[in-house]
Amino acid sequence: MSNIINTIGSxxxxxxxxxxxxxxxTTLACxxxxxxxxxGPEPLRRYIEFPAFSYVTTILMxxxxxxxxxxxxCCHVLLATVQVMLVSLLSLHVIGPTNFSNHxxxxxxxxxxxxxxxxxxxxxxxxxxxxxxxxxVHVSAVINTAAEAGVxxxxxxxxxxxxxxxVASILAMLLPYPRLAYFEGRKFYRLYTENISEKVNCNIEAxxxxxxxxxxxxxxxxxxLSTIGSKLFQSIKTNIKGIYWERPHNPHCIDPKERLQDLEVPIRGMDIALSSCTSFPIGVIDEELRDVLxxxxxxxxxxxxxxDKCFAPFDATTSLESKKEILNKSISKAYKDLPTSFFLYCVHLLLDNSPVTKKIDPMVEKTKKSGDSKRVFRKIAEVVMNFMPSTHNLVFAFKCSLSLGLAVxxxxxYNKENGYWSGLTIAISFDTxxxxxxxVANARGQGTAMGSIYGxxxxxxxxxxxxxxxxxxLPWVVFYTFLCHSKMYGQSGAISAVIGASLILGRKHYGPPAQFAITRITEATIGLVCFIIVEILVSPSRAATLAKTALSESLEALQECINKGLVIIPKEKDMPMACTSSQALREGQKKLKSLxxxxxxxxxxxxxxxNFWFLPFHSGCYRKxxxxLLRTADLLLFVAYSMEQLTQLSQKDNGGSGVDLQDGMNETIENFKKRVGPTLKCLEEITKMKSLRKLEKELKKRNLPCDIESGEYPNADTFLMGDEEADIILGSFFKHLEGIASKTENxxxxxxxxxxxxxxxxxxNLVREIIKIEKEVRExxxxxxxxxxxxxxxxYCKISTLRSQ
Incomplete structure (x- = not known):
């Protein structure tokens, strides 16, 4: 207990x-x-006419x-500055700095x-x-229309x-000592491994x-520990890009992202196993098995x-010994209790460094060797496509263009002398x-007002x-750093707050502070109103509607993943088919995880x-x-890995165990698909429905009768109503499991x-998770x-009637 408290506290x-x-x-940079x-010296200050923008640059960087x-x-900013210089010089040269108007x-x-x-x-x-x-640049050309101003x-x-x-940002990163991403990442990696170690200990103790x-x-x-670990994992991922730019000369340094990924999946599997345990203590875990754990x-x-200390792989001999202990002690006792068996399976994966997330198969390796030329052409195509703007970038560019144009x-x-601030307010806070x-607009407005009042x-x-x-x-900048992590303001509101104060305290010749603050708040409000209007015009769909659409897409991806990836285990002559199905299952799992x-x-x-006039969002059901869906994605990864291992082992087995295993898996897969496939299709169609009222109006408009008692729509009876469906699917599985266990010889x-x-x-558990999703969809x-x-x-009967016409 004390170790856990110390880990969380540290x-x-x-x-x-x-x-x-x-x-x-950040304070040092400001x-x-x-x-x-x-x-500073007068010649230098003559060029720094916009110190407020210098503050903005340091705060952002x-x-x-x-x-x-x-x-x-810095490199990206230099590239962007070159773009701005080219565009600005061209526009000023063609139009002339004295001919600029508001439009x-x-x-x-x-x-x-x-x-x-x-x-x-x-x-x-x-x-x-x-x-x-x-x-x-362009607002200055409007405000300062002196003839002597050059291009x-x-x-x-x-x-x-x-x-x-x-320059201030780089100096702040170097003084009093460099803040290297490598050491920051290693520090958080050490904390993360301690967190993982304590979490595994808690799971084993549980x-x-x-x-x-x-x-x-x-x-x-x-x-x-999971909540804290997820935050540490995000901190590690944010430091990885910085590590690539620093490139410390350490031959033992490896990419921590891959290592953490191999640790994360088995630990999430342990959580799933524990959540599936119906009661404690668990009967199959005796003193001998407890000692092994x-x-x-x-x-x-x-x-x-x-x-953590040596950045070296774990000792394979020690791993092999632990693996044998788990196998010898658990097979004869825990295989009948599936949650316990799966928990031991995840412990074995953690100790054995088994790459659950990566497919390692000899057929894939042969395919890779034979496809070197194709990979070269694929790489060239990827490089060319990177220079082509995507639809997402086009929408983002149009949104930024229209918002900034209207705001300026x-x-x-409204106010020609202070016309900068309406555009700057939203320019520094766009997000892709x-x-x-x-x-977000409310947080920015509050942050601007709060920072201006403080100034x-x-x-x-x-x-x-x-x-x-x-x-x-300076203390306000410190306060801003912690304000970034608040739920009320977030990063957008915090940046607006610190910039609002810096514009008043860190400038000269802007007139009375109170008058400037009011003008700036008004200009900021103008910019935020333009931002909101353009966002609504470009993206009119509410997030609640998009969440429901994303749910239906996830269910469709899950159904596709099961249909293409979960196939009957082939015989030896069909090994390429086994590789293809396993790869399809992994690709489907990645798509499902992304969705x-x-x-x-x-x-x-x-x-x-x-909410406005809309129905409140039922966040509880959607979060469940x-x-x-996340658990389903993890389970599919384990299914793919275990199928690959079973396929390889069954090919090497010349006895009856491999045949029995194949028959058992085929029967279980057939029952699983028969019961789960239609259910997912029904849930997908229902979540795609805009509203039940519109559905009924459309039926009345087309004069289409719908009678579920007629029996014309058998798919309407395929909904899973309880855990008994999972027990039915597991019936044949346990029968074959007993047969394989009785023939265990080596x-x-x-x-x-x-x-x-x-x-x-x-x-x-895939069946049980789909049952949970069905209950929440009904809610x-x-x-x-x-x-x-x-x-x-x-x-669903009504939807089927409408779609059949």
């Missing part, structure tokens, strides 16, 4: 120190910008970044932002900074202000617990310590992914000491968007379905039985149609 303390370090480095722009991230951002500036900004946003290879931070440069004056001054921010209350306590601790717990901790136009119309538009108050306090007004900006993650993003957005037969038990557990239909009893058979 992880939280390390995360807090990392955030504080990021805050201090201090460099402020001192240079306010107290330094926040929670490492040296590698900053170097990567001309808005059009040029719209065109330039479209060209900047179009390339998919350019980093988002670089695009945001480039948008800001475009706004500054290159405004682009050079905007680029100089940006360059100050870039399954070997002597009473249900003890098991519940360890399961609760395991969930807490406790011994494996120590071996796994030893393995993680060895990897209306901002200049969907956002909760109203919530005005500080100016009032330090009005007699104007040279010291930069000091209160489930997209589904999760839509759920999070739908929870934040306002999302959890079931280690190969024991290993075959081990993989077969895993396969059967995953199949049964959503009842939520959307409270006056209807939500008879699923009747609804």
């Amino acid at each position: 992880t939280r303390a390390e995360v807090w120190r990392a955030r504080l370090g990021s805050a201090l480095r 201090t460099i910008v402020g001192c240079t722009s306010l107290y 330094v926040s929670e970044a490492t040296l590698g991230d900053t170097l990567r951002s 001309t500036a808005a059009i040029m900004i719209a065109v330039g932002s479209f060209l900047v946003a179009l390339p998919g290879s350019l980093e988002l931070v670089a695009k945001r900074i480039a948008f800001g440069q475009l706004v500054i 290159a004056v405004y682009p050079i001054r905007a680029a100089s202000s940006m360059a100050l921010g870039v 399954i070997t617990a002597s009473d249900s209350s003890t098991a519940a306590g360890f399961l609760s601790q395991s969930k807490s 406790i011994h494996c717990k120590g071996r796994f901790s030893q393995k993680l310590d060895q990897q 136009l209306f901002g200049l119309t 992914q969907r956002q909760a538009t109203f919530s 005005v108050l500080c100016c009032f306090i330090f009005h007699k000491y104007s040279d010291l007004r930069l000091l209160p900006l 489930a993650c997209q589904f999760e993003a839509f759920i999070a957005e739908a929870e934040l968007e306002p 379905m999302r959890e079931s 280690n190969r037969d024991e290993e075959m039985l081990f993989h077969y038990s895993c396969w059967g557990f995953c199949i049964s 959503v239909i009842m939520w959307e149609n409270p006056s209807n009893q939500a008879n699923m058979k009747e609804i």
Whole structure:
């Protein structure tokens, strides 16, 4: 217990120190910008005409970044600056800096932002900074219409202000010592391995617990460790790109992403096994098997310590010994209790370094060797396609172009002298992914107002000491770093808050602070209104609607994955077919996992968007379905891996075990597909339905009768109503499992039985997860149609009637 508390406490303390370090480095970068722009040499200050943009650059580049991230951002920012310079110089040369009007500036900004946003290879931070440069250059041409202004004056001054921010960012990453992504990633990797070690210990203690209350306590601790572990995993992934830019000279350094992936999947499998246990203590786990598990717990901790310190693979001899112990002690006792058997299977995978996520097959290797020339042409095609703008990039570029153009136009119309801020407010906060538009705009507006008010108050306090007004900006930057992680404001609101304060405290010659603050808040509101209008026009679909669409697409992908990947085990002469089916199952699993993650993003957005006159979003049901889909994706991965192992073992077996195994799997697959396939099809069709009221109106409009008692639509009776369906499917499986166990004679037969038990557990849990999804779909239909009893058979009968016409 104390180890778990220490692990959680040290992880939280390390995360807090990392955030504080990021805050201090951001403060250092802003201090460099402020001192240079306010107290630097006059020739230098003459070029830094837009210090506010320098603050924006540092805040965007330094926040929670490492040296590698900053170097990567610098390169992307330089490329974006070249684009901006070309577009700006061309527009200023053709139109002339003295001939710019409000409409001309808005059009040029719209065109330039479209060209900047179009390339998919350019980093988002670089695009945001480039948008800001475009706004500054073209609005300056409208405000300062002096005849002596040259073509290159405004682009050079905007680029100089940006360059100050870039230099300050690099210095902040180097002083007082470099903040390297390699060491940050290694630190979080160490915390993550400690977290994993304690989580595995909790899982083992839970399954070997002597009473249900003890098991519940360890399961609760395991969930807490999972929550912290997911955050550490994200921190590691964000540091990987920075590591590639730093490239430390370490021959033993390997990509941590692959290693963590091999650890994550078996641990998620252990969680699934524990959630399937009906009661504690588990009868099949006696003292002997308990000792084996406790011994494996120590071996796994030893393995993680060895990897963390030496970055070397685990000792194969030790792994083999642990594998034999698990096989010898579990096969004769635990194979009948599928959750326990699967738990032991996951322990074996953790100790054996088995690559569950990667398909290793001799037929695939032969195919790779024979297809070298094809791979070369495929690589060339991929490089060419990377330069072609995708549909997603076109939509993003159009959205940025229209939003910035309208914001600058209306901002200049309202107040010509401060027309920058309407465009800058949204230029620095565009995102390539969907956002909760109203919530994000609200957070930005609140952040702008909060930062501006703070700046005005500080100016009032330090009005007699104007040279010291930069000091209160520094604690506000620290506060901003922690505000980024709040649910209320998030990154968008936090950035708006710190920029709102820096524009007032870190500038000169903008007039009275209070008057400027009000003007800036008004300009920011103009920009946010334009942003919301364009978002609604370009993406009119609500997140709740998209979440339901993503659910139907996920169910369709699951059905396709089962149909193409879960096939009858072939004989030896059909080995290529076995490789093809296994590969199809893995590809389908990847597609399903991707759709489930997209589904999760839509759920999070739908929870934040306002209801207005729409029905409230039933987030509870959707989150449960999302959890079931993610578990289904994990189970399919185990199914693919166990099928590959069973296929290889059955080909080497000349006795009756391989034949019995093949017959058992074929019968189980046939029963599984027969019961699950039609159910998934029904659920897919029902989730595609827009509303039950529209469905009934369409039936009445076409005068189509629908009678479920007529028996014309047998598919309407295929819904799974309870866990008895899983028991029916497992009936034949257990019969063949007993037959294989009785013929076990050698280690190969024991290993075959081990993989077969895993396969059967995953199949049964796939059925149970689909049952859960069906129950939640029924709950959503009842939520959307409270006056209807939500008879699923009747609804599907109506859909079938309508589609048959």
